[in-house]
Amino acid sequence: LVDALTDRELTRISCGSAFREHFGAPYTVVHRRDLHGALLEACRKREEITLHTSKELASFGETAGRVLARFADGSEYEGAAMIGADGLRSRVREIIIGDGTPRPIGHVSYRGVVPLDQVKDRSHFDDMVIWIGPNLHFVQYRLRGGTVMNNVATVASERFERGERRDYGGPDELDEVFSHTTPHVREMLGYVGKDKNWVLHDREPRSGWTRGNVTLLGDAAHPTVQYLAQGACMAIEDAVVLSGKLKEAGGEINAALLAYEKERYLRTARVTITSRIFGDIIHCRGGARDLRNHLLAQRTPETFWEVDWLYRGIKA
């Protein structure tokens, strides 16, 4: 964690032997394409799995413990259960909960993956670094076997804070907030594409993801902003817990889905809420920034308590 205005290192979490000993696993980052590829490959190896893509769910019904899903193209599929893992704007959630659209939090991200030889300043080559400043941060780390550098720049929009709900956090506002950062951070800003951005959303945590033999998983159940980098992790944990509950419960599918939801509700709620708080902490200004930097200076790199509840994972 580096102050983007002063280039001072604020704190670090050591991911060396103390980390591996404490958590029993290394810290790892994976490119989305590599993760999806591994999952796809695993699916293709299983005969009981059939993949259909580009399907839009229209509605579903349940009779005598069988779920019938109807799709926009007229096709129908029947099964013992349905797991809506259909992301932030989940149609299954819309039908089960109907709590409207996700909420924007006023932050906008810009990304860029560049080949390693295009990166000029390599002072933090092997680290996962976050440069933080008032209303901004920049994340950089290597991916795909270390061959490329991933860059993410985020602006916490003051226009949004003032009540503007359209066209906030554009490239102009990004450049404006980053204009106060060090030359190194401004240089890195050149690595992200300005023509496309991600407007960040989450949802107020709530239970009630399960209806009969239908439930939700991942972002559909508990979308979170990315400040703890836990979106995919929580979806994978969901899958582990869900399969365990289904095995335990035998044929009692609804009971298994309800037990799964109960076990996942507060852990994922904590991720959603803590992610927003971490976002506020890295973007803060004035006295809050002075206090944050002062408190972070008291940490050691082997202080793990802040992430202990998270990185210790779940009982598999």
Next chain:
Amino acid sequence: LVDALTDRELTRISCGSAFREHFGAPYTVVHRRDLHGALLEACRKREEITLHTSKELASFGETAGRVLARFADGSEYEGAAMIGADGLRSRVREIIIGDGTPRPIGHVSYRGVVPLDQVKDRSHFDDMVIWIGPNLHFVQYRLRGGTVMNNVATVASERFERGERRDYGGPDELDEVFSHTTPHVREMLGYVGKDKNWVLHDREPRSGWTRGNVTLLGDAAHPTVQYLAQGACMAIEDAVVLSGKLKEAGGEINAALLAYEKERYLRTARVTITSRIFGDIIHCRGGARDLRNHLLAQRTPETFWEVDWLYRGIKA
């Protein structure tokens, strides 16, 4: 800490022998009148102190290390230094910093001190209790040698949250949010006066309280909302540190005032910021409320780390 919707005790801090041993002092609450009375009595015993009341500062100037303060009634006082301990809407701060009016946080409090024999439910007689619920809380504890019960009801206004900046948090909104609480909490609401309320404010923490031989103290320097109950405590700590720095520095008054500000800035910023966070925690709703109650249930009454930084006080 009791859930105002279910009457379930969420957690408690034991103020018994473990507390006294840990902090080296008991937990104490004092009526404002008793504290002011004790300070006034101490002032009257010191010949070097002259009290003038109902004075409105107009301006001040400094020449050759002497401060001249001019008042609205035409009177003037000269001295080696001036300490602006003139509260939330400090005139001295206005002159030194000029950061405008304090910021409302959208919460409104109602108070009532009633004789003990008028209190019906005495189930929490000797405790300091906070009933908490969505957008509301109610505080109750005894004062003045235990002869009276102090009652404070607070509403975190949804009207304010929606953007209304006038007439929010009135008795109608207070009654509305408390309508969801238990009969006991609604009964207690009868102990607070509805004809007067306190609209809560604080300021974004910032340094720069000192100019020449003039500085700020207490709410004038670092106003906070009341959720850690630290307004008067911080002012008293300020006074202890300030007098220590003045003794140390000999005649170097400006150096003493700057050293005092430096020592007090981040500690009081932490109180201001943490008070707002604690207010958010006690007033939260939905999934955040479920998570809070779950996490609080894991505390023991002898878990002091949350208040350790605060209650350990300062080196006198």
